[in-house]
Amino acid sequence: MALFNKEPDKNVRATETPRPQQPATIITTAAQVVPERPVPPPSPAPQPSAAPPIQPRPNPVAAEARAYLDAGSKISGKLSFDGPIRIDGQVDGEITGKDSITIGESAVVTAQIKAASIVVAGKVSGDITAIQRIEIRPSAKVMGNLTSPVLVVHEGALFEGHCSMQPEAARDSKVTVFPKEERLAQAGGQKQA
Numbered sequence: 001m002a003l004f005n006k007e008p009d010k011n012v013r014a015t016e017t018p019r020p021q022q023p024a025t026i027i028t029t030a031a032q033v034v035p036e037r038p039v040p041p042p043s044p045a046p047q048p049s050a051a052p053p054i055q056p057r058p059n060p061v062a063a064e065a066r067a068y069l070d071a072g073s074k075i076s077g078k079l080s081f082d083g084p085i086r087i088d089g090q091v092d093g094e095i096t097g098k099d100s101i102t103i104g105e106s107a108v109v110t111a112q113i114k115a116a117s118i119v120v121a122g123k124v125s126g127d128i129t130a131i132q133r134i135e136i137r138p139s140a141k142v143m144g145n146l147t148s149p150v151l152v153v154h155e156g157a158l159f160e161g162h163c164s165m166q167p168e169a170a171r172d173s174k175v176t177v178f179p180k181e182e183r184l185a186q187a188g189g190q191k192q193a
Contacts, residue, residue, distance in 0.1 A: 071106045081115075088122075105139050118148075127161075 066083035069075065073089030081097040088104035095101060097115035107122030114129045121137040128134055130148040138156035145162045153159055 071104075103140075105137075 067081055067085040069085075069087045069089040069091070071088045074091075075089065076092040078094045079091065079096070081095075081101070082099065084099045084101075085097060086102045086104060087095075087109065088106045090107070091109045091111050093111050095109070095111050095113045095115075099115065100117045100119070101113060101115040103109055103113075103118070103120045103122045103124055105121045107124075109122065110125045112126045112128075113124065116130065117132045117134070118128055118130045119135045119137065120128070120140040120142055122139070123141045125143045127145045128142070128147070132148070133150035133152065134146055134148040135152040136142055136154060136157040136159055138154045140154075141158040143160050145164070146159075147164045147166070149165055151163060151165055
């Protein structure tokens with residue numbers, strides 16, 4: 001071991017002078033690909049957000065509807081709803097709601113309808129009873145009896161039937177009938193005064 005020895009060691013490699021590097025050219029063919037350096041995996045392309053579902057034309061009266069029967073639906077039987085509903089399909093039977101019911105322009109309903117308020121823009125065959133109000137739009141065709149304290153019929157609407165604008169409580173209230181003798185006594189007492 002010759003650390004401080006002036007004689008060159010036989011095992012030491014001769015130092016080479018660095019040569020200037022020329023730019024490397026890479027030749028590729030269709031069958032051979034020579035990468036220069038590792039290529040990171042491609043980052044996933046941003047996914048386009050899903051398109052929102054097509055919504056029916058906004059209706060200010062039914063904007064708060066929690067239930068919706070589309071134009072392609074056909075239902076037969078008794079329907080009962082706690083919240084507001086919009087119907088654009090076909091219904092045969094009976095519809096009862098605690099809130100508002102909107103019958104859309106494309107709806108064909110053959111049923112008795114009872115709810116707090118009812119808006120009709122389609123075709124209804126059957127009696128309609130509302131606790132608060134019934135509105136019949138210009139595109140509506142209603143064949144049946146209506147009962148509601150407030151009734152709105154727009155120009156152009158078709159309505160065929162009877163209408164009663166008494167609240168349901170007034171129609172169902174009991175009438176007290178006095179016996180004939182009491183009525184005569186009351187009538188006689190009024191004449192004397």
